[in-house]
Amino acid sequence: MNKMLKQLHHQGKIWSAAQIHKVVETIDSGYPELNKNLHGGLPCQGVIEVQTINGIGELRLFLPYLLNLLHAELAQHQQTRQLVFIAPPAQISALMLLQASIPLENLLIISSQKPEESLWAAEQCLKSGCCFAVLLWQQLLAVHQVKRLKQAATTGNAVQIIFRSPHSVDLALPVSLSLALEAQPVGLKVHVKKQLGGWPCKAFTVDMHKQWPSLTVTNVDTCKNNGVLSNVVVPLSSRQRFRHVVPSADSQRSGVNAS
């Protein structure tokens, strides 16, 4: 019996709790807080689900990670695979990607409108083996669809990141990692809902001030600016919304209350 156990252990068919860090191969996410809570970083392979509203920094959370993946590929094979964006909510700006040092030659954008087309494209890209990451904006996901994506990601050694709006119909999707993001003045509040080879942990804050000083505030700033209304923009009143094309000179203006 003991001999058999040993043999099985040798073949790597038995998983022991001590090996927890080896279950998922991870790579530095670029944010120390994230690395700490996710056993060293984000997974190199598999499906990552992100529940977030658009425009709070969800892409910025993954940009250093994608860049790290890219560098790891370059160091290994002297050539890189593609990064694919499928059905982004608006036009993606090339300047933003260049700022994050992601080369445009390695970028493919698929602007499909139908969810089934997006899923099909994602699966094809993943399993082709010539894309290292596929970013997909998709609301509805079924268990079997995620399983297929996961299978495809394993085949092509790629990672699939799916952005969904928060509180989506919460089935137990077979994803490798599930994160829920919330906006914070300093960056993002990350809530790990599920991770492969680990436990869901308490929500923590990721500080993005170092990478993106203009988009975030430091903790000190928050305290100082709290309650100060100096930079609040009052939007157009609802009556004006419909007349904003031809405003009269004396109409009630909206604007910055100069401090």
Added chain:
Amino acid sequence: MLWLYIDFPSLQLDCIQAGKAKRTAESHVDSLPALVIVDAKKNCIRQLNESATEQDLRLGMGLAMAASLVDKLCVLPYNMAEEESYLMTLAEQLYSVTANIALFPPHGLALQVDDMLRLYHHLEHYIATIRLVLAPFKLSAYFACGYSPLSAQLLACAGISLLSTDKSKIATAIATLPVECLFISNKAKENMTRLGIKTFAQLQALEVAELATRLDANTMDYLAQLNAKVTKSLVLYQPKHAFEHSVELLYEISTINILLHPIKQLLTVLEAFLKRRDYLCLQIELRLFNRAEGLSHSLQQALLISSAAGEYLAKHWLNLVNLKLTSVKLLAPITKISLSVKQFQANTGEVDDIFLGRRGQLSFAQLASLLVNKLGDEKVLRMQLGNDHRAEFASHYLPFMSHSVISDAVVTPKAIKSKQLNSAKAMYKKATSKHAFSDKLPLRPSFILPEPEPLLSNVSIMHGPERIETAWWEQSAGQYRNNEVNSTISQGHHYQRDYFIAKNAQGQCCWVYREEKNQWYIHGYFS
């Protein structure tokens, strides 16, 4: 010189039936209807199938008589052009085993044998090879040898299969033929019968000089060529550079799944064509024809199917065609399909990592062609920097196919290789010298809205302002630029905007701007 003439008396019929037999292989052969091909000009049957012969139909019968003999008669018009195109297909296939092929349209081929005997040693081997090539077409054919192409033709067209290198054997076989078999004008034949010449042997017995006074020059010319005294100038088959094939469907097809079968047949022919030449092709054109008023085949639609990587395998092309057809709606049942390829590329092989191999199943170009064919050209995009400081012009999308592939495809393989190396090196350098120039770029939102939206909620400003104004040299050219470069953005007019980075109540980082008249808009999101 020894020639082998192959006559296909029912070429059009056989080709149509071969296509059908493949599809209905399981069903009984004897259930085939009587099929006749009628020459519309002479109103007589030119070709007929076995079941038609069984029902007492004969060649040369009038259509009315045939119709009165058989109640379920399938009639097709004789089409010489079609038959000639079938003949070209045969010549193309035969070209792989024999060198000189003289075309005798509409349904005959003459092959020069004696050169080929050096390769094949025996006539039987040579004939067996040729029969092997012709076997898949299931044609009825007469083979005959002769020491001039015309004598071989004479024998084959008379329905005599004679395979021999023996001169005397051939001569006696020809001698017994009646003069009606000769390919000469009716007037000349009449002249001969008046002279009492009935067989070819009688004709041979006469002196040439004597005959010349009675017969016209054309006939004398023909006879000289027949006896190999004068060599006939022949049209020899030259392999074509472009590929063009078509399949005529026996019945109308309106289901795409069924349509794939004849397409597969065409693609297999293409594969053989490409493989023989060691070529790849990047684009194929599939034309679908349907029945229209007066015409049995009128073009319904032409589909261009492109592959980013050169392909020759029928399997890959079929996959792409299948994807393309899913987005195609057939307007009417299809009666004919044609496939044409105009440009080819030398097969250079792909450079893969010897140690890692190919990880996935496809190369990037293959993946891109999959996506483009399924989703459409306008949905698979690359990104490019624009030379403008305004955010909406600073980056734009370009269709993938027009952007990279076509230009890459033209470049020679060596250049591609060096380019790949260079770009890899450059990229590595660029990536390692991190943030060298990226820091100098202005901060721009990741998502740019196609049209700025009016700001409708409270936001708090975090950063700004940054004034962006249309450049003076653009103010006049704005309209022009719009049409030429980026037609998707319709905001070409002059503007002056003060941009701010602001956060709204949900914590979204917005890129808002104020126009001169103090109106606020959202232009993008930093995500």
